[in-house]
Structure formats: structure tokens, C-alpha cells
Amino acid sequence: MVTIADVARAAGVSISTVSYVMSGKRTISQETQDRVTQAIADLEYSPHASARSLASRSTNVIGLQAPLRSGVDVHVVMQIVGGVVTEARANHYDILLLTGDDAAGLSHAARASMVDGLLVMDIESNDPRIQTLEGLEIPSVLIGLPAGADSLVCVDFDFEAAGRLAAERLAELGHRRIALFGAPAEVMDRHTSYADRLMRGFLDGCDEHGLVGSVHACPSGAEAGAVVDAVLNADAELTGILIHNEGALPHIAARLNATDGPAAAREPAVIALCPAEMAQAVAGLADSIAIPAEQIGAAAADALRALLAHQNPGKVLLLPPTLASRVG
Amino acid sequence: MVTIADVARAAGVSISTVSYVMSGKRTISQETQDRVTQAIADLEYSPHASARSLASRSTNVIGLQAPLRSGVDVHVVMQIVGGVVTEARANHYDILLLTGDDAAGLSHAARASMVDGLLVMDIESNDPRIQTLEGLEIPSVLIGLPAGADSLVCVDFDFEAAGRLAAERLAELGHRRIALFGAPAEVMDRHTSYADRLMRGFLDGCDEHGLVGSVHACPSGAEAGAVVDAVLNADAELTGILIHNEGALPHIAARLNATDGPAAAREPAVIALCPAEMAQAVAGLADSIAIPAEQIGAAAADALRALLAHQNPGKVLLLPPTLASRVG
DNA sequence: GTGAAAGCGCTAACAA
DNA sequence: TTGTTAGCGCTTTCAC
Numbered sequence: 001m002v003t004i005a006d007v008a009r010a011a012g013v014s015i016s017t018v019s020y021v022m023s024g025k026r027t028i029s030q031e032t033q034d035r036v037t038q039a040i041a042d043l044e045y046s047p048h049a050s051a052r053s054l055a056s057r058s059t060n061v062i063g064l065q066a067p068l069r070s071g072v073d074v075h076v077v078m079q080i081v082g083g084v085v086t087e088a089r090a091n092h093y094d095i096l097l098l099t100g101d102d103a104a105g106l107s108h109a110a111r112a113s114m115v116d117g118l119l120v121m122d123i124e125s126n127d128p129r130i131q132t133l134e135g136l137e138i139p140s141v142l143i144g145l146p147a148g149a150d151s152l153v154c155v156d157f158d159f160e161a162a163g164r165l166a167a168e169r170l171a172e173l174g175h176r177r178i179a180l181f182g183a184p185a186e187v188m189d190r191h192t193s194y195a196d197r198l199m200r201g202f203l204d205g206c207d208e209h210g211l212v213g214s215v216h217a218c219p220s221g222a223e224a225g226a227v228v229d230a231v232l233n234a235d236a237e238l239t240g241i242l243i244h245n246e247g248a249l250p251h252i253a254a255r256l257n258a259t260d261g262p263a264a265a266r267e268p269a270v271i272a273l274c275p276a277e278m279a280q281a282v283a284g285l286a287d288s289i290a291i292p293a294e295q296i297g298a299a300a301a302d303a304l305r306a307l308l309a310h311q312n313p314g315k316v317l318l319l320p321p322t323l324a325s326r327v328g
Numbered sequence: 329m330v331t332i333a334d335v336a337r338a339a340g341v342s343i344s345t346v347s348y349v350m351s352g353k354r355t356i357s358q359e360t361q362d363r364v365t366q367a368i369a370d371l372e373y374s375p376h377a378s379a380r381s382l383a384s385r386s387t388n389v390i391g392l393q394a395p396l397r398s399g400v401d402v403h404v405v406m407q408i409v410g411g412v413v414t415e416a417r418a419n420h421y422d423i424l425l426l427t428g429d430d431a432a433g434l435s436h437a438a439r440a441s442m443v444d445g446l447l448v449m450d451i452e453s454n455d456p457r458i459q460t461l462e463g464l465e466i467p468s469v470l471i472g473l474p475a476g477a478d479s480l481v482c483v484d485f486d487f488e489a490a491g492r493l494a495a496e497r498l499a500e501l502g503h504r505r506i507a508l509f510g511a512p513a514e515v516m517d518r519h520t521s522y523a524d525r526l527m528r529g530f531l532d533g534c535d536e537h538g539l540v541g542s543v544h545a546c547p548s549g550a551e552a553g554a555v556v557d558a559v560l561n562a563d564a565e566l567t568g569i570l571i572h573n574e575g576a577l578p579h580i581a582a583r584l585n586a587t588d589g590p591a592a593a594r595e596p597a598v599i600a601l602c603p604a605e606m607a608q609a610v611a612g613l614a615d616s617i618a619i620p621a622e623q624i625g626a627a628a629a630d631a632l633r634a635l636l637a638h639q640n641p642g643k644v645l646l647l648p649p650t651l652a653s654r655v656g
Numbered sequence: 657g658t659g660a661a662a663g664c665g666c667t668a669a670c671a672a
Numbered sequence: 673t674t675g676t677t678a679g680c681g682c683t684t685t686c687a688c
Contacts, residue, residue, distance in 0.1 A: 221609025281549025
């Protein structure tokens with residue numbers, strides 16, 4: 001193991017000089033500078049992370065609690081994580097993956113000084129972790145938007161605006177009765193923040209434009225097709241659909257494009273709410289609203305960076321939705 | 329911040345006693361034991377991770393290099409990560425998420441003593457990271473199986489056996505000309521270990537049973553349907569299909585179940601190679617071979633745990649495939 | 657512009 | 673059965 005003492009010896013300087021060359025917190029003569037830099041390179045020295053964080057009282061690590069439970073859109077989660085990781089790296093932070101959905105993991109990581117800050121995903125409208133986070137000594141950012149006004153910084157896609165936008169678009173196209181096929185029942189049941197907000201925006205949008213809107217939890221597999229058929233059969237006037245369910249999307253699309261079944265005659269208009277590449281990959285969709293998953297992650301990581309730098313990232317950051325039409 | 333000294337003071341003992349109560353490396357009287365345990369609980373003390381690892385020369389953290397690049401099966405990756413995390417937690421290890429696919433990230437984490445060991449995913453048949461890993465002071469486990477015999481421990485699903493099994497099954501069913509629709513071209517092009525091995529096993533199986541087999545890279549979106557149609561059109565005798573592509577699976581299934589197109593008349597037999605739940609979710613599949621993604625992750629984490637405990641986990645651990653028939 | 661040395665909070669000898 | 677203390681490798685005051 002190469003230590004700072006080895007580097008100091010090789011460069012013929014003191015330990016503190018090596019430290020200051022690395023941190024840049026002191027002016028060093030160019031000559032010394034060079035000798036030290038050279039020694040560091042020669043010896044392939046990397047400062048011992050624990051020693052550094054013990055002395056400096058900061059770890060340069062961010063704790064990320066990502067959901068691994070069922071019902072979540074895996075692509076979206078992965079992309080958010082990717083955005084977090086990329087942005088964090090750019091700011092010289094590493095990511096500690098916290099498991100479990102509980103508050104215990106969060107407070108343990110904080111109390112053990114394993115991380116400088118926390119990023120928490122899969123927020124529920126009334127999330128029990130919030131109270132824990134508020135009591136910690138380190139800052140945190142929620143990826144999601146809980147119901148109550150609380151003191152934590154929140155970053156997310158504006159699902160409410162997306163729901164409203166979809167309703168508005170379908171109204172424009174002349175539809176009067178529309179449906180949202182959303183997350184699986186388990187996700188809706190635990191009032192995952194985004195599911196709640198999307199539903200609210202969608203129904204509000206329907207109200208505003210005098211539409212009749214309904215919301216349906218939707219399984220993520222092939223059974224989604226049957227759900228859609230059932231809903232279409234139950235309402236002969238239903239002609240507009242918003243889908244927000246990665247797993248169900250290809251199956252629903254296939255069902256709607258099929259030459260048999262209730263959709264065949266009606267040819268309902270479909271809007272998909274999903275990452276842009278996914279909308280591309282699924283055929284037969286008129287419109288889509290992209291979920292900028294990677295940006296969400298990057299924005300959240302950046303908000304945390306700001307907090308750690310004692311800057312003010314703003315209380316709530318919601319990325320706005322935009323509609324992409326297939327047909328020009 | 330609560331330190332060990334605070335706990336010692338509260339319990340009326342020395343700090344070493346507190347340390348020994350936590351580690352259990354010394355016999356302590358029941359009475360002292362209780363007082364210390366109580367003080368720890370009262371003060372909500374968690375030992376400072378960096379201080380501990382500086383003194384003990386071990387971090388209880390495992391570095392995980394997971395692929396975030398395109399073309400990978402996100403569900404499988406997430407499930408493997410889930411397995412790693414769960415197994416690691418059970419053994420009191422945390423997971424540091426390493427980004428990038430490069431060797432640099434690995435050696436940096438090792439040299440900075442950020443991790444006790446490394447877990448590396450998305451292995452290519454001829455992976456440049458292997459040499460780096462072999463030179464490190466800390467142990468590592470590959471999730472994948474590179475081509476050359478090397479000195480590293482490898483854990484993975486036995487894709488080669490799976491390919492052979494699929495060919496054998498299709499032969500049994502009486503098919504003579506069969507095709508593998510596999511990973512996207514980018515994955516095949518970089519010779520990702522599992523793609524190479526699956527192909528080899530599949531073609532070997534064809535040889536063994538006198539079948540004509542072909543292998544096709546397959547995009548993960550709706551375009552997969554067109555690829556399948558093209559292949560079916562090009563070979564009128566092709567009647568058996570193995571699919572190993574999460575993104576393409578629902579689209580191919582839909583295409584094969586459609587009442588039009590080349591598949592309609594032929595009704596080819598299909599075997600899906602994917603996580604079990606996914607096979608369930610996609611309609612119209614006769615057989616499937618499950619990828620035990622979570623077990624792979626758990627097995628890899630366990631192999632690394634063994635290495636860290638100076639046990640011998642064995643050089644190569646390949647989880648065997650099993651065939652599940654829909655029709656009893 | 658540079659060095660010496662006092663911690664950071666723990667673990668693990670060593671001592672009793 | 674318990675306490676005292678010397679580090680672990682770094683950062684950062686002091687001192688020059």
C-alpha cells in the first residue's frame with residue numbers, strides 16, 4: 001500500500017506539502033509541485049479514502065436508496081440511477097447503494113458517517129422516511145414529490161402536468177371519453193408519488209376540458225391486453241388512451257394494433273408516457289410524452305451537490321413534460 | 329455525533345470495552361455487556377465507518393461494476409444487482425456502485441481502499457479489465473465467463489448449456505431447422521460473454537442433433553418483429569425458435585401469434601430464455617428456460633464473501649439451466 | 657513557501 | 673474480566 005509518507009519521501013518534501021499539492025489549499029512553488037505530482041504518478045498513489053474522510057469529516061460518497069421492489073418501471077429506475085451516477089462522478093462523488101426501502105438504512109448510513117448526503121427514490125405520497133430524513137445531520141434530496149409540504153428538497157418529472165397535457169391533447173383530437181392505464185395495482189395502492197400525481201393531473205385535465213376520464217391500474221405483463229379489452233368493451237364510447245406502464249406498453253400496443261378485438265373497429269388514439277427510446281421502439285403510437293429519466297437523476301444529484309456546497313438548489317424542481325407527435 | 333467515547337462514558341467503562349462488546353472478540357461479563365448495549369441503544373450510536381476501516385484495514389464494502397450501457401437486458405441486470413445487494417447485506421457488506429466500464433474505476437477503488445473486494449458484471453469474452461483485476465491486492469469475482477482460462481473466480485448462468493438444451497428440446501419436438509434470436513448487434517459485436525456462450529451451445533446442440541441452426545442478432549424494440557418475419561420468409565422450413573432478448577420478446581411473441589404474416593401458417597415452436605416471471609407475462613410461449621438472475625447475483629456475492637473469508641469458493645460456478653414446459 | 661505535530665474515531669496489541 | 677495506549681493515513685492548525 002502506497003501512503004502519503006511514501007510520496008513525501010520520494011519527492012523529498014513533508015507530508016503536509018503532499019497534502020497541499022493535492023488539495024490546492026496552499027500556494028506551492030512550481031518546482032515542488034512538479035516533484036510531488038511526479039512522485040504521485042510514479043507510485044500510483046491514491047489517498048486512502050477512509051483516512052481522508054476521518055480527517056476531513058467528509059466522505060465524498062452519496063447514499064442512493066433505489067427501489068428494487070416489484071411493479072416499478074425498471075428501465076426508468078435504471079436510467080435515473082445512470083443519471084445520478086454520471087452527474088455524481090462528474091463532481092467526484094461515489095455512490096453507495098442502499099438497499100431496503102426502510103428508514104433504518106438511511107439513518108444508519110448517516111449516523112455511521114458513510115455518506116455526505118442521501119438521495120431517495122420511489123417516494124410515496126405519505127412517505128414514512130421523510131420524518132427520518134428531516135432528523136438527520138446530513139442533507140437529502142427526494143426523487144419524487146410527497147403530498148405534504150415538508151422541508152426536504154424534491155426533484156422529479158412533473159407527472160401532474162403530464163397527465164393534464166395528455167388529457168388536453170386527447171380533447172384537442174376530439175375525444176370525449178378517455179382512460180389512463182397506469183401503474184400496477186401494488187404501486188397505486190401504496191400511493192407512489194408519481195402514480196398519484198399523474199392520476200390527479202389526468203383527471204383534472206379531463207375536468208377542465210369536459211372529458212370523462214377513468215383510471216385503471218394495469219398489470220405489467222401480457223394480461224394488460226385483457227384489461228384494455230375489458231375496459232373498451234365496458235365503454236363503447238371510449239376512444240382515447242394514456243398508457244403509463246413500461247411492461248404493459250408493448251402488449252397493449254399489440255392488442256390495439258390487432259385486427260380482432262374491441263380496438264380493431266374503434267382504433268383508439270394512444271399516448272404513451274415513457275422514456276423516449278421506448279416510445280420509438282413500440283409501433284403504432286400516435287403521440288408520446290417522454291419521461292426524461294436520466295435528467296431526473298442528474299438533476300437530483302446536482303441538487304444534492306448544491307446542498308453539500310451550502311448553496312440553495314430550490315425547494316422543488318419539476319421537469320416539465322413535452323408532447324412528441326409521431327405524425328409531424 | 330456520538331462517538332465510542334460517549335458510549336464508554338455513559339456505560340462507565342473504557343472505550344476498548346465498548347469496542348470488544350461490539351466485536352465479541354473478548355469475553356465480557358454479562359453485566360458490563362448489558363450496560364454497554366444499553367448505552368449504545370440509548371445514544372443511537374453507530375461506529376464511524378471510516379474510523380473503523382482505517383483502524384481495522386477493512387471496509388465491509390464491496391465494489392460493484394454494473395453495466396448501464398445500451399443493449400443489456402435491464403430486468404436481468406436489476407435482478408442480479410438485487411441478488412448481490414441482498415446477499416451482501418446478509419453478510420454485513422455494503423455496495424459501492426462503480427460507474428464506467430473501465431479498468432480505471434476498479435483499480436482506483438482498490439488503491440484508495442474504498443472496498444474489500446470487487447464484483448464485475450457485463451464481462452466480455454476477452455475482457456481488458458481482467459488483467460487489471462489480477463494485479464490488484466483485493467479479491468474479485470466476475471459475473472460472466474471470459475474465454476481464456478484466467479485466475480479469477482467466475483460465476484454465471486450456464487448459457488452454453490442453455491443453448492444446447494434448447495436445441496435438444498426443439499430436436500425432440502421434431503424440428504429440423506431452428507433459429508436463435510439473440511442479443512442486439514452491439515452486444516454480440518463486443519463479444520459479451522453470455523452471448524458468445526449461448527451461441528456456441530446452441531450451434532453445438534444443433535450439430536449434435538443433426539439440426540440446421542442459425543443465429544440472428546435482434547434489436548430490442550418493435551423492429552424485432554420485422555427481423556423475425558424476414559428470417560421466416562427466407563427459410564420456409566424454419567419451425568423452431570429460441571429467443572434471448574428481453575426487449576424483443578413481447579414483440580416477437582405478438583408477431584408469432586398474429587393471424588397474418590409468415591408465422592401464421594407455420595406456428596413455429598418458441599422457447600424463451602428469460603427470467604421466469606417474464607416468461608409468465610408473455611403469452612403464447614410453449615417452453616421457456618429461466619435465467620435465475622437473482623441467484624446469479626447472490627452466488628457471486630457469496631463467492632466474494634468466501635474469498636474475503638479466505639475460503640475457496642471454487643474457480644467457476646455455473647448455474648445449470650432447466651426447461652419449463654407450459655403444457656404440463 | 658514549507659515543516660512539525662495534533663488530532664479525526666476507531667481496533668488491537670499490551671498490560672494488569 | 674477490564675483498562676491504557678499506540679497506531680491506522682490523512683487534514684489542518686501552528687510555527688517558521
